[in-house]
Amino acid sequence: MYFLMHITLPNSQVRIANLVKLHAATENKDIKLRQLHKECNTPISYKKVCEGCNKEVTEEDIVKAYEYAKNKFVVLGPEELENLKKENEDKAVEIIDFVQLEEIDPIYFEKTYFLSPDTTGAKAYALLRQTLQQSGKIGVAKIIIRSKEQLAVVRVYQDALVMETIHYPDEVRAVADVPNIPSAETVIQKELDTALMLVEQLTTEFDPTKYSDEYHTALMELIEEKKGSSTVSVSDKRPLPDNVTDLMSALQASLDKTKKSTFRKRTSKAKKNA
Template identity: 40%
Template sequence: MPRPIWSGMISFGLVNVPVRLYNATKKKTVRFNQLRKGDGCRIRLKKVCSSDEKDVQQGDIARGYEVSPDRYVVVTDEDMEALAPKASRLIEIGTFVKLEQIDPIYYEQTYYLMPDKGAAKAYTLLLSAMNDTGKVGVARFVLRNKEYLAALRPYQNILSLSVMLFSDEIVSVGEFEEVPEQIELNPKEVNMAKQLVDTLTMEFEPEQYKNEYYYQILDMIEKKAEGEVIESQPAATNNGKVLDLMSALEASMKAIKESNSKTKKKSKLKKEA
């Protein structure tokens, strides 16, 4: 049973909705420990002073910000606490906007918001209003002594909260020298590219996409634990052919048509069987 990581209230206008915040995602990754190759002994990492090579205990460690080479400003816990945002239990919606106005590049982490005791009616009212208007709420809230910008939006039949990056955390495209210049395109190539896009277009089904590398690692670990010898996979090779853009588009369309034809034949054989 998931446990809430925060509880407070959604505030919009003079309406407060008590809610609980839950993690909506769980990243799948395989964590490894560092071992000594000879005997498998686990490695412990020590904190050592760079000047005298002596071990440093946690209580003797200060926080420092480098302002120039080897020159630091020491920042204490008291300094940080003085600047910490005022503790609050409010997710304060400042404005509502259309969902399409927020580019996905701003989204960072998503949570679920569930109604707290006695808040079902107010929660459902907000959810219904957002669904009917197609709007999302842009809000600020404090979690673990840090203030966040967030978007509240309906997800299925509940409210979700997506933590957002601030605008100055987004790298401007103008900073890159590689941004393509305006190039005059061949209309035939444009039409062929559109056909390729249309051919590959389908409904998004997230269940079709698996973290294959994660499961391959787990499978490999299981096999090694059972004593199996793992053989290296051959590296992918390039056939050496360099196709021009139009040839590549035409070859792609041909491959898709052949694949679709084979799929239809298999489906027909299954039905006849």
């Protein structure tokens, strides 16, 4: 999906404008494990069930709503949500401020995207990249992603522009809400000196390549090891739904009835001919 990225100046004139495309810069490497029925190794499925009606529902039976109080909802129709989406879908990546990266605490950062220019936007892309590099600043921007207005920053990473979505202040919980944080404690100087010495000994330049997910590696090794001896296959034979079974029973009963009727007609005709 392409977005128009531009810088809004106080006089509302656009100095730098460029079409850019978003590319996910990170990926989840978690190993997904399926749940199987212990007796037959069939994957477990999950159904959407209405607790009030005690029956399964489909996507067509579901509406979206906001719970503003306990068990009190405001239902939002699909047309209303679609209209809101259309009102915002034409918005661009709008850079509204420039700040120092160090001024933003990491708690605000959410997800990172690479930005790439369209086929005619290489010059504008390079201009913004060099401007950010020489100024040492990052751009604060707003963007619409999946119908939600996101706050973001645009900065240089290696030779590319990246956009990182960040939380709004009301999305970050207050420290005062965190329980059991100790108040100021008297620290023994000897203990503090020992701790500071440990920090000094372990201080180094950050190299992300030296860190790895040891659990992920061990789990993959275990999976590879067990492939040869503990692999199970799921049977493709699934029980027919009740309505299909009932249909087959009805067809069989109808066939038996037809056979009996034909037999009686033949018997009756044979007696008349005799």
